[in-house]
Amino acid sequence: MKSLTLHRGREGALQRFSPWVFSGAVKTEAEGLEDGDLVQVSDASGQALGTGHYQEGSIRVRMLHFGDAPYPEDLIDRRLATALALRGRLGLAEDPLTNAYRLVHAAGDGLPGLIVDRYASVAVVQCHSIGMHRQRERIAAALLRVPGIDSVYDKSAAALPQRYAGQATDGTLAGSAVNEVVVLENGRRFQVDLVNGQKTGFFLDQRDNRWLLGSYARDCRVLNTFCYTGGFSVYALLGGAAQVQSVDLSERATALTEANVAANGDFADRHTAHMADVMDFLKEAEPRSFDIVVVDPPAYAKNKHRRHKAVQAYKRLNARAMAALRPGGLLFTFSCSRVVDRQLFYDTIVAAGLESGRSARVLHRLAQSPDHPVSLYHPEGEYLKGLVLQVD
Numbered sequence: 001m002k003s004l005t006l007h008r009g010r011e012g013a014l015q016r017f018s019p020w021v022f023s024g025a026v027k028t029e030a031e032g033l034e035d036g037d038l039v040q041v042s043d044a045s046g047q048a049l050g051t052g053h054y055q056e057g058s059i060r061v062r063m064l065h066f067g068d069a070p071y072p073e074d075l076i077d078r079r080l081a082t083a084l085a086l087r088g089r090l091g092l093a094e095d096p097l098t099n100a101y102r103l104v105h106a107a108g109d110g111l112p113g114l115i116v117d118r119y120a121s122v123a124v125v126q127c128h129s130i131g132m133h134r135q136r137e138r139i140a141a142a143l144l145r146v147p148g149i150d151s152v153y154d155k156s157a158a159a160l161p162q163r164y165a166g167q168a169t170d171g172t173l174a175g176s177a178v179n180e181v182v183v184l185e186n187g188r189r190f191q192v193d194l195v196n197g198q199k200t201g202f203f204l205d206q207r208d209n210r211w212l213l214g215s216y217a218r219d220c221r222v223l224n225t226f227c228y229t230g231g232f233s234v235y236a237l238l239g240g241a242a243q244v245q246s247v248d249l250s251e252r253a254t255a256l257t258e259a260n261v262a263a264n265g266d267f268a269d270r271h272t273a274h275m276a277d278v279m280d281f282l283k284e285a286e287p288r289s290f291d292i293v294v295v296d297p298p299a300y301a302k303n304k305h306r307r308h309k310a311v312q313a314y315k316r317l318n319a320r321a322m323a324a325l326r327p328g329g330l331l332f333t334f335s336c337s338r339v340v341d342r343q344l345f346y347d348t349i350v351a352a353g354l355e356s357g358r359s360a361r362v363l364h365r366l367a368q369s370p371d372h373p374v375s376l377y378h379p380e381g382e383y384l385k386g387l388v389l390q391v392d
Contacts (some may be wrong), residue, residue, distance in 0.1 A: 001038055001039065001040050001051070001071070002029075002032065002033050002037060002039050002040070002054075003028035003030050003040045003041075003042060004021075004026060004028070004029050004030065004033070004038065004039050004040070004041050004042070004054065004060070004061065005026070005027045005028045005029075005041075005042050005043070005044065005046075006021070006025050006026060006027055006041065006042070006043055006044060006049075006109075006244075007025060007026070007027045008027075008043075008044035010025035010043075011043040011044075011047075011049055011392055013025070014041065014050055014066065015049070015064065016377055017066055017375070018063070018377055018378060018379040019052075019107040019112040019375065019378050020059050020061070020062060020063070020112070020378070021041060021052065021059070021061035021062075021063065021379075022058060022059060023057070023058055023059075023060045024096050025060075026060055027044065027282035029183060031272075033054050033057055034054070035054065035055045035131075036053060036054070036055065036129070036130035036131040036133070036134040037053070037054045037131070038051055038053065038054075038064075038071065038131070039051065039052060039053075039054040039061060039114070040071075041061055041063070042132065043077075043094060043177030044217045044341060047068065047094065048067070048068035048114075049067075049068075050063050050065050050066040050067060050068065051063070051064055051065040051066075051071040052064050052065070052112075052131075052132025053113060053129050053130070053132065054131070054178055055129055055131065055161075057128050058160065059098075061300060062107075062112040062113045062129050062131065063112065063207045064110070064111070064112070064157060066359045075330075076111065076135060076138060076139060076142070077138075077142050079102065079104075079110045079111050080103075080111075080116075080139070080142045080143070082108040082109070082110070083103055083104050083105075083111075083116075086109075086145060086371075087101060087103060087371055088375070090370055090371055091179065092371060095146060097107075097136065097184055097185075097186055097187040098184055098185050098186055098187075098201040098207075099119075099120045099183055099184050100117070100118060100119050100120065100184065100185055100190070100192070100202065100204060101117070101118055101204060101207075101369075101371045102115070102116070102117050102118075102204050102205070102369075102371040102372050103116040103117065103118045103123065103143075103146075103371075104116035105371070105372045105381070106128070106381065107375045107378045107381050108301070108373035108374050108375050108378070108381045110311065110375075111129070111132070112129070113127060113128045113129030113132040114126075114127060114128070114129075114132045114139070115127075115128065115159075115200065116135045116139070116143065117200040117201070117202075117204055118149065119152050119179070119181045119183050119192050119200075119201065119202070120148075120181050120182070120184075120196070121148055121149055121178075122149070122150075122151045122152070122153055122178050122181050122194065122344060123140075123146070123149050123151070123152045123153070124145040124152075124153045124154075124155055124194060124200040124201060125140065125143070125152060125153070125154050125155070125156065125173065126154075126156050126159050126199070126200055127141055127154075127156040127159060127160065128156075128159045128160070129160075130160065130161070130164065132189040133160060133164075133168065136154055136156070136173060137173070137174075139152075139175065140152040140154075140173040140174040143174075144174055144175060145248040149175075150175045150176060150308070151172065151174070151175035151177070151178045152172070152173040153170075153172055153173065153178065153194050154170055154171060154173045155170050155200055155201075156168055156170070157169060157170045157192065158387065161361060166289045170195070178194065179193070179194055180192065180193055180194065180195075180218060180305055180386075181194065181361070182263070183202070184205070185207055185210075185231075186210075186211055186235075188231075188234050188235065188238065188264055189260070189264055189343045190202060190229060190231065190234070190249070190260050190261040190263070191229075191256065191259055191260060191263065192229075193256070196227075196252070199226065200233075201244075201359050202378055203228065203229070203231065204227060204369065204371070204372075205336075205368035205372050205384050206231060206232075206296070206334075206367055206369070206384075207371075208366075208369045208370075209332070209334075209386060210231050210232055210234075210235040211235065211367050212364065212366070212388070213232055213235055213236060213239070213292065213294065213332055214235035214236060214238060214239030215239060215290060215338070216233070216239070216330060216349070217236040217237075217239035217240060217241040217292065218239060218240035218241070219240060219241070219242050220236070220241050220242060220291035220292050221241070221242055221243045221244075221289065221290050221291045221292075222236040222241045222244045222245070222247045222291065222292045222294070223244075223245050223285070223292070223293045223324065224236065224242065224244065224245070224247070224283070224292070225245070225247045225248075225278045225282070225294060225295055225296070225321070226247070226248060226278060226295045226298065227247060227248045227253060227254070227257045227259055228248060228250075228253050228256070228257070228296075229253070229257060230246055230256065230258070230260045230261055230273075231260075232294045232296070232332070233246045233257060233260075233261060233271065234241075234260055234261055234264050236269045237265065237270060237271060238262065238264060238291070241270065241292075242270065242327050243270055243271075243272075244267075244270060244271045244272075244322070245271075245272050245273075245274060245375045246261075246271070246273045246274065247273075247274045247276055247278055247281050248273075248274075248275065248276075248278075249275065249276065249277050250275070251275050254273040254274065255273075256276045257273050258271075258273050260267065261273075261304050268382075274331035278297070278317070279316070279317065279320065282317075282320035282321060282323075282324055283320065285324045286324075287323055288323070288324070288325060288326045288327065288328065288329075290324050290325055290326065290329060291325075291326055291329050291330070292325075292330045292331075293321045293322075293324055293329070293331050293332070293334065294332045294333075295317060295318060295321045295331065295332070295333040295334065296332075296333075296334045297314075297317065297335075298336070298350060299335075299336050299337040299368055300313050300314060300335075300337055300340075301337040301339050301340060302337075303339060304337075304339050306375050307337075307339050307340060307344075308370060309322070310337055310340060311341075311344065311348050313346070314340070314348045314349075314352070315348050315349075315351045315355065316352075317352075317353045317354075318331070318333055318348070318349055318352035318353075318356075319352040319353075319355040321333065321352075322352060322353060322356040322358050322360070322389075322391050323356050323358075325358075325391045326390050327391070328390060328391075329390070329391055330363070330387065330389065330390055330391070331360070331387075331388070331389045332366075332387075332388050333349060333386065333387055333388075333389070334366070334384060334385065334386040335348075335384075335385050335386075336383055336384050336385075337383075338380060338383045340385070342382070342385045344387045346385075346387070349389070351386055353389075353391075356391075357367070358391050358392060359391075359392045360389040360390060360391045360392065361389065361390050362387055362389055363387075363388045363389065363390055364387070364388035365383060365386070366384075366385070366386030366387065366388065367384055367385065367386065368382070368383070368384040370373065372384075
């Protein structure tokens, strides 16, 4: 195994079990290191600190194993087994009402660079590092040993570095070929498009937050913006909402929302989908006309350089959403931008409240569902932030 040495004084992060080694911490690298290689990381004195996947870029190594003990050859298999056991403990692995959940959440499950989402009998693998992508066949073989999984789909092409765009192709890794699947989430039915859907096909991280919204929805007029697959809309309708309007700029998203609503009951008289720009829709909406507004936009900032503009966009969007709420109405608002941390998101919503001229109180602070665990030593893994506000 090739080696990599850190600058003196830069070993602290690994001693605190951080899964990332940044390029600025690296003093020397062995000749011939290639993206995806397993590399041993040592401090300036030569003491081994652990082993990880090497990749050229700002994150130079994604750590898999800490300490000076030999790297276990079956580490990936062990970590997959541990991840499955956790989902069993969460009540997901054998839940007859829920057969869609995240099976591996990168560093939160000790496998940085790897996402695995389960959709009924299909496991979708998304590799964010070349090291994990080189292990995809082994990962697929391990997943086929999970009871009930008979197909593994690789959806890594868009997640890998741009320089590998022409070398990675999405498609079935193992088992039978499946492009679409219908799943259950708390008894609700959703269609998942593995090939064309965003991320791995469905936003599993909002499962508990969708349930919470459903508990508030009875007799309410609900607006679900950036609706995508219509998850919040379905929960609101089954929660007894009087009227639900779903808005998304994508024609495919609004069609998928309508299909998912129809799959869960006859709500033709209580649901309307609009293909429209969300900000334009909010500007034209009658002020103070909704009891609940959901604001769940895509990540506005992919990096720190775009953070300021993203914060301004979040502020304007949420101010408009607050203006659309009746007195006493609820705002469910979220950010999935990793570079917008929880405090900055909170401060942005405070600014939106001031801009709207409305007083408000926090009822809930929300995050991703627990099948998206966060390493205690890697807070960056907590990417989804949410608030439920009552707006006066």
